[in-house]
Amino acid sequence: MSGWNRRYQFITAALLCASFFQLYARLPSACAESIKPPVSPQEIIRLGERLYRDGILPSGEPLMALVKGDLPVSGTAFSCVSCHLRSGFGSVEGGVFTPPTNGTMLYQPFRLLFKGLEQKYFPYPDRRPAYTDASLAEALRRGDNPAGGHLNDVMPRYQLEDGDMAILIPYLKSLSAQYSPGVSTTTLRFATVITDEVSPEDREAMLAPIEQYMNIKNSQAQAYRKPMGGKSRQMAENMLVSKELATRTLTLSRWVLKGPQRTWAGQLREYYRKEPVFALLGGITYGDWSVVHQFSEENRIPCLLPQTDVPVLSATDWYTLYPSKGFYQEGEAAARYLGIRDDVSPDRIVQIVRDSREGRALAAGFDQTWEDLGHRAVLTMKLSSGQRITSDFIRQLSVIGKPAAVLLWDGPETLPALDLLSTPSATPELAFISARYLGKSLQSMSERSRLFTYITYPFSFAQTVIRTSMGSTTVEDDSKWRVSLANSPFNNSATGISSVTKSLTQLLTMALMDMRGNYYRDNFFDVISMVPDQPSSAYARLSFGPGQRYASKGCYIVQLSPGTEPDLIRKSPWVIH
Amino acid sequence: MITRRLNLYVILIVILTLCSINLADSADLKYKRSVVSYSMPDVVLVNQDGAKVRFKDLMRSNKPVVVDFIFGTCTTICPVLSAGFANIQNRIGADTGKVRLVSISIDPENDTPKVMREYLKRYRAKPGWDFFTGSRRDIDSVMRAFDAYVPNKMSHYPLTLIRSPVDGKWVRIFGLMGSSEFLIEFQKVGMK
Numbered sequence: 031m032s033g034w035n036r037r038y039q040f041i042t043a044a045l046l047c048a049s050f051f052q053l054y055a056r057l058p059s060a061c062a063e064s065i066k067p068p069v070s071p072q073e074i075i076r077l078g079e080r081l082y083r084d085g086i087l088p089s090g091e092p093l094m095a096l097v098k099g100d101l102p103v104s105g106t107a108f109s110c111v112s113c114h115l116r117s118g119f120g121s122v123e124g125g126v127f128t129p130p131t132n133g134t135m136l137y138q139p140f141r142l143l144f145k146g147l148e149q150k151y152f153p154y155p156d157r158r159p160a161y162t163d164a165s166l167a168e169a170l171r172r173g174d175n176p177a178g179g180h181l182n183d184v185m186p187r188y189q190l191e192d193g194d195m196a197i198l199i200p201y202l203k204s205l206s207a208q209y210s211p212g213v214s215t216t217t218l219r220f221a222t223v224i225t226d227e228v229s230p231e232d233r234e235a236m237l238a239p240i241e242q243y244m245n246i247k248n249s250q251a252q253a254y255r256k257p258m259g260g261k262s263r264q265m266a267e268n269m270l271v272s273k274e275l276a277t278r279t280l281t282l283s284r285w286v287l288k289g290p291q292r293t294w295a296g297q298l299r300e301y302y303r304k305e306p307v308f309a310l311l312g313g314i315t316y317g318d319w320s321v322v323h324q325f326s327e328e329n330r331i332p333c334l335l336p337q338t339d340v341p342v343l344s345a346t347d348w349y350t351l352y353p354s355k356g357f358y359q360e361g362e363a364a365a366r367y368l369g370i371r372d373d374v375s376p377d378r379i380v381q382i383v384r385d386s387r388e389g390r391a392l393a394a395g396f397d398q399t400w401e402d403l404g405h406r407a408v409l410t411m412k413l414s415s416g417q418r419i420t421s422d423f424i425r426q427l428s429v430i431g432k433p434a435a436v437l438l439w440d441g442p443e444t445l446p447a448l449d450l451l452s453t454p455s456a457t458p459e460l461a462f463i464s465a466r467y468l469g470k471s472l473q474s475m476s477e478r479s480r481l482f483t484y485i486t487y488p489f490s491f492a493q494t495v496i497r498t499s500m501g502s503t504t505v506e507d508d509s510k511w512r513v514s515l516a517n518s519p520f521n522n523s524a525t526g527i528s529s530v531t532k533s534l535t536q537l538l539t540m541a542l543m544d545m546r547g548n549y550y551r552d553n554f555f556d557v558i559s560m561v562p563d564q565p566s567s568a569y570a571r572l573s574f575g576p577g578q579r580y581a582s583k584g585c586y587i588v589q590l591s592p593g594t595e596p597d598l599i600r601k602s603p604w605v606i607h
Numbered sequence: 608m609i610t611r612r613l614n615l616y617v618i619l620i621v622i623l624t625l626c627s628i629n630l631a632d633s634a635d636l637k638y639k640r641s642v643v644s645y646s647m648p649d650v651v652l653v654n655q656d657g658a659k660v661r662f663k664d665l666m667r668s669n670k671p672v673v674v675d676f677i678f679g680t681c682t683t684i685c686p687v688l689s690a691g692f693a694n695i696q697n698r699i700g701a702d703t704g705k706v707r708l709v710s711i712s713i714d715p716e717n718d719t720p721k722v723m724r725e726y727l728k729r730y731r732a733k734p735g736w737d738f739f740t741g742s743r744r745d746i747d748s749v750m751r752a753f754d755a756y757v758p759n760k761m762s763h764y765p766l767t768l769i770r771s772p773v774d775g776k777w778v779r780i781f782g783l784m785g786s787s788e789f790l791i792e793f794q795k796v797g798m799k
Contacts, residue, residue, distance in 0.1 A: 097785075098687065098691075098786070098788075099785040099786075099787075100785045101687070101691060101694055101784075101785050101789075102690075103686075106731075107686060107730050108690070112683070112686050113686075121682050123682050123683040124683055124685075124763055124764050125684075125764050125765070126683045126684060128682075183637075183785075184684075184687060184783060369657075402719075402720070402721045403657055403720075404656075504758035504759065507743055507744070560682075562759040562760075562761050563760075571716070573714070573716060573717065575680035575681075575714065575717060575760075576680050576682055578680055578717055583717055584716065603742055604716075605742070607715070607740060607741055
C-alpha cells in the first residue's frame with residue numbers, strides 16, 4: 031500500500047512537473063501574443079500589399095520560396111505580383127497560365143468555361159472546389175490544391191509562417207473584391223481631361239476617334255438589347271468585344287480645366303465628386319500633365335495615353351500610361367547618339383538651355399542619359415526667359431576650347447544662334463536642336479547651318495509595316511531613310527494627335543475584351559501591359575509591359591537636306607544603343 | 608566510436624536515398640531536350656555596362672556558355688529562368704566566371720543598359736552573367752540563329768541553350784528546369 035502511495039505520489043509529482051513545464055513552455059508565446067501590439071485591419075492590408083507586391087515579410091525579411099521543386103527564390107527577385115499581377119487576375123505568358131488569386135475567385139469553385147461562357151446545360155465539372163483559409167495555406171506552402179492534385183511547379187512553394195499567412199490571406203480577400211468606381215450594371219464611365227488653352231482643332235482631333243468608337247460600341251449593344259427574344263442577347267454576347275458590354279453603355283465626359291494651374295486639382299476633385307469614373311481616356315494639354323498625374327496617383331485612377339510633351343517622369347508611379355516621354359525622350363536620344371559617336375570628345379560638349387518647360391525637359395533627358403552612359407556632366411549655360419543668344423554669348427562657349435558638340439535646347443530663337451555658330455572659327459562638329467521645340471520654323475534653317483545641325487525627331491518616318499501571321503501582328507521598324515518634311519506627321523499636329531487616339535481605341539478594345547467583365551482599375555492596366563506591340567503612324571511602335579509607362583521608346587536623329595522643300599535624312603535607328 | 612560510425616552510416620544512407628529520389632525525378636524530365644549545332648550571326652550587342660560586344664566572339668568560348676531570352680518586365684517565365692541562372696552561380700562555387708551566362712533581351716527598346724543593370728542586381732547576379740540588348744534587327748538575327756524567333760515578346764517561350772566547350776554543340780532545353788536538373792545538364796556538357 032505504501033509502495034502504491036509512493037508510486038501515486040511520484041506520478042502526481044511527475045504530472046505536476048509536466049504541467050508546470052508545459053505551462054512554462056507556453057508562457058513566452060502566450061506572453062508574446064499578449065504583448066504584441068494589435069494590428070489594425072489597415073495595417074494588415076498594408077503589410078499584405080508589401081508581401082504580395084514586394085515579397086517582403088511582416089518581419090522585414092524577404093519572402094523565400096522554392097520553384098520547380100528545388101530552385102530557391104527570394105522575394106526580392108519575384109513575388110506574387112510578378113505572375114498574378116496587381117489586380118490578382120493572373121496572366122498568360124510564355125505558355126504558362128496563371129489563374130486569378132483574388133479572394134472572390136479563390137473562395138468559389140473554379141469553373142471551366144466554354145469560349146468564355148458558362149454552360150447552362152451539361153456544364154464541365156469544376157476544376158477545383160472553393161478554397162478555405164486552411165486549404166489556401168496548404169496550397170501556398172506545399173502546392174496541394176483542394177481538388178486533390180498539385181499546382182504547377184512554376185507556382186512557388188512559399189515559406190510562410192502562420193503569422194505571415196494571417197497577413198497574406200486577408201490581403202488576397204481584399205484584392206479586387208468589389209468593382210471600382212464608375213462601374214454599374216448599366217454603365218462604364220470614362221472621362222477625358224482637356225486644358226482650356228488647347229485649340230478646338232486639336233481637341234477635336236483627340237476626341238473624335240474616342241467618341242466615334244463609343245458610339246459604334248453603344249449602338250451595337252443597343253441593337254442587341256432590343257426585345258427580340260433570347261437569341262438577340264446571345265448574339266450580343268458573342269458579337270461584342272465582351273459579353274458584359276451587352277448590358278452596359280460606355281460614357282465619356284469632358285473634364286475641361288480652366289484658369290490657373292494651381293486651381294486644377296480642385297476642379298478635378300469636383301468633377302470626380304460629381305461623377306466618379308472608372309478611368310481617364312486620352313486627354314490633352316499644351317503644358318505639363320503633373321496635376322492630372324498626381325490626381326490619378328492619389329485616387330488610383332488609370333489614365334490612358336494623355337497627350338502632353340511634358341509628362342511626369344517616374345520609374346515607380348503606376349496610374350498614367352503616356353504615349354512617350356515627350357521632350358525628355360529627345361534629350362535622351364541626343365545623349366545616346368553622342369554616346370555612339372567615337373569621334374566626339376565628351377569633354378568638349380556644351381549645352382545651352384532655355385529656362386522653359388521644354389528646355390528643362392530636353393536638358394534633363396540629356397543629362398540623365400549622359401550620366402547613365404558613364405560620362406561626367408557637360409558644361410551647361412542657361413538662357414533666361416527673353417535672353418537672346420548674341421555673338422558674345424557664343425564666344426563664351428570657347429571656355430572649353432572649340433566645342434565639339436553644342437546642344438541648343440531652344441525654340442525658334444535657335445535659328446539665328448545656329449547662324450552665329452556657323453562662322454568658321456566657331457562651328458562645332460555637331461549642333462543638336464529639337465524638331466518639336468522649333469516647330470514649323472525648322473524648314474527655314476539656313477543652308478549653312480544644315481551642314482552641321484542634327485535634329486532630334488521623335489516621329490515615325492512612314493506608316494510602319496505590319497505583318498500578320500496566324501493572328502499575331504509584327505510591327506516592323508521603318509525602312510525609309512529619307513522623307514519629305516512637308517509630309518511628316520509632325521507638320522500637322524492634328525494628324526499626330528488623332529493617330530495616338532486611334533491607338534488608344536485599339537488598346538481599349540483589347541482591354542475591354544481581356545478584362546472579361548472584371549472591371550477593376552488595376553486589371554485595366556494589367557491587361558494592357560500584356561498587349562503586343564502596336565503600330566502607330568506618329569510614333570512608329572508603341573510597346574507595353576508591366577510597369578512600362580511610356581509606350582513609344584524611340585527618337586530619330588535627322589539632318590535637313592538642302593533646298594526650299596527639304597527632306598529629313600535619318601542618321602540613326604529609332605532606338606539608339 | 609561505434610556510435611559515431613553508426614551515425615555516419617545513417618547520414619550516408621539518408622544522402623543516398625535523397626540522391627536516388629533526385630535521380631528518379633530527373634529521369635522523368637519535364638522539359639524537352641535536344642542536341643543541335645548552330646552558326647552564330649556576326650552582330651554587335653550591348654551589355655548592362657554599355658560595353659559593345661561581338662556576339663560571335665562571346666559564343667566562341669572554352670567555357671560552357673548558357674543562353675536564354677528574357678526581358679526586364681517579363682512576368683512569369685523570365686523570373687524562373689533568371690532564378691535558375693542565379694542559383695547555378697551559387698552552386699558552382701566561388702569562381703562564377705568559369706561558366707558564361709548570357710541573357711538576351713527580346714524587348715530591346717525598353718531594356719537599356721540601366722534597366723538591365725537593375726534586373727541583374729535584383730537577382731544578385733555575379734561576374735559571369737551578362738545581359739545584352741541591341742538593335743531589333745540584330746536581336747532578331749540572334750533569335751533566328753537559335754531557332755527561337757518570336758515576332759512579339761509576349762509570345763515567347765522558355766528556352767535554355769547550353770554550349771559544350773568540348774564539341775561546340777548546343778543542348779537545347781525547351782521548358783523550365785529545377786536546380787538539380789540544371790546542374791545535371793551542366794555535368795552532361797563536361798562541367799565539373
